[in-house]
Amino acid sequence: MKYFFFMLAAAPLSVCCQTLVHAQVISKSTQQAIPFATVGLVKQNNGTTTDEIGSFKIQCRSIEDSIIISAVGFKTARVAVSVVLSxxxxELEENLVLLEEVSISWRNKAKPTTLNDFVHCxxxxxxxxxxxxxxxxxxxLAPRASMRLQSIRxxxxxxxxxxxxxVYAMDSITGMPSTDLLSKELLxxxxxxxxxxxxxxxxxxxxxxxFIAVEWLFISSNEFRxxxxIDRQKISYSNYAPRLSFKKLTGIPTQNNCRMLNFNGSWQKPENYDSNHVFMIAAELGSQ
Known part of the structure; x- marks a missing residue:
């Protein structure tokens, strides 16, 4: 069993940070808490997730930084750290279309076309x-345009x-995820x-x-050690579930089809990423 973790500079963070920022994210119209919103520091490019009551804590190196807050069904907001401290x-403004949670269904469906199909994990x-x-x-890459995405495994x-x-459309110029195609939240x-x-x-x-993407929620129930x-020193740090399965293809190297979203809101091709690594995500398509 192999594991592929991104640990980055999590250990030095507690040493360098000087300011603890804590606040609650709420809906502007209802004043209700927004759970599981993503909170990211723009310059520092790290972040966290709000808990079940919309609260978060994050340490930052400079009050000159800004915080980006995003949540499904709400407009993304960018707020100066100094404003949050006071x-x-x-408050997040709702989008015109409110998104609802959908359930996981295990019933069988016809699968006319399956992309990246797999049997074993x-x-x-x-x-x-x-x-x-x-x-x-x-x-x-669908066989043709205007097909319907029916299910995801x-x-x-x-x-x-x-x-x-x-689920995202692709920007034809940058090759990065762009428009969010979901009308309902897949939690x-x-x-x-x-x-x-x-x-x-x-x-x-x-x-x-x-693109089909997995979004991590940095909440206590997902945390594991x-x-x-490293350099003969034993260390321990936190990572978060899910632990997504991937396989390495053999033969001729393929195009790098993976994209990563930073906490500052920018997509990128991951550094030091083997283009032959494919995540075990399958898309089932049907015709219009």
């Missing part, structure tokens, strides 16, 4: 830490994990190794290229 509450796993990325996206290490699944809470997600209302894919040895 206000203690951050490899025992190679990928997870992230606080100072790394918050989403990982796998690129897909993914493989992870067995064990409880709460996370989101996102997954599963202990199973194989997760099947019935989209219920099929998503029309405007072009052949699209990793022990490692």
């Amino acid at each position: 206000a203690r509450k951050i 490899p025992t190679n796993y990928y997870s992230v830490g606080l100072g790394t990325y918050r989403q990982v996206a796998q690129r897909f 993914l493989c992870k290490m067995a064990g409880k994990a709460t996370f989101r699944v996102r 997954i809470n599963s202990s199973d190794k194989n997760v099947y997600i019935d989209l219920q209302e099929n998503i029309v894919l405007p072009d052949r290229d699209f 990793v022990k490692a040895k």
